[in-house]
Amino acid sequence: MRNYEIVKDEEMLKNFLKDIGAADIDKTESYLVMTTFRSKKLTEEEKQKLGARAREMYLTKNLKKDHKGVFDFESALNKIYELEVPKRALTYNIGTPDEISLPQNALVCYISPNPSKEIDVALDHMKTTLDIVENMIHSGDPQNSKNQLAHHNTDFRSERSKFTRKVWVDFDVDIANIEEIGRKVLAGVIRTAVKTEELCLEPLKKNIFKNPKGFIIQSAGGVHVLVDKNCLCGNPNIFCEELKKWLETGGCKIKEIDFKSGNGYVPLPGCSQFNSHLVTYEKI
DSSP: OOBOOOBSOHHHHHHHHHHTTGGGSOTTEEEEEEEEEOGGGSOHHHHHHHGGGOOSEEEEEEEEOOTTSOOOHHHHHHHHHTTOOBGGGGEESTTSTTOEEOOGGGEEEEEOSSOEEHHHHHHHHHHHHHHHHHHHHHOSOTHHHHHHHHTOOOOOHHHHHHSBOOOEEEEEEEETTHHHHOHHHHHHHHHHHHTHHHHOOTTOOSOOBSSOOEEEEEOSSEEEEEEEGGGBOSOHHHHHHHHHHHHHHTTOOEEEEEEEOSOOOEEOTTBEETTTEEOEEEEO
């Protein structure tokens, strides 16, 4: 395989973007999509050869509306295809015994389901630039500031992660025996748990959600439960605790159930995860 493979199901990917509300974002907003190579999937030899390059986040794309104010889903799909770079682009120590390409089996494509506010992103970048310039003016040795300025124009991934409009909250359910339990079975149990107000299922009736709306994303190691933040009316940490107890009674070996209070990322449905799993999703 000459290029990395990311997109596996185009229609699922575009449908997910539609379902999270991409057509309705403001013209000044965008979605951050990125590829990562998870260090937990690297061998010790690969980690040693990669050294400091064995980081989590690599390439990014920014999905937004066009100049006419339309979110073009085909164009968004093309942007994600642009992440399928040749393996040569992520090959290091070329021509030496330590030559290594980042492995496909560690690759995941993530999306922030909450859109970034591009005006705030731009203003924050301007502010940090001015801080560097101010330091350069007042410093007796401005060389360090000059170096910072020379490397300051980035893809704004950190700013885009920081300035978002919160639409969805994420419950990350990590299960050790996911293959044994079955993702469809697990999704059904969690869907029932989220909708306890309707189904009166104990011991999960905690009035955590009101008229829940969202998605269950089925990843390689568990599920992400995205819920409209406006549906959240109780303590989400109580839901995590009760869900953990409920799933364990059904034989699930829980690694972690985590409520993502800040801006988080979820595996992008329609894409390959670790070269062996197609990320899928269904509505709650």
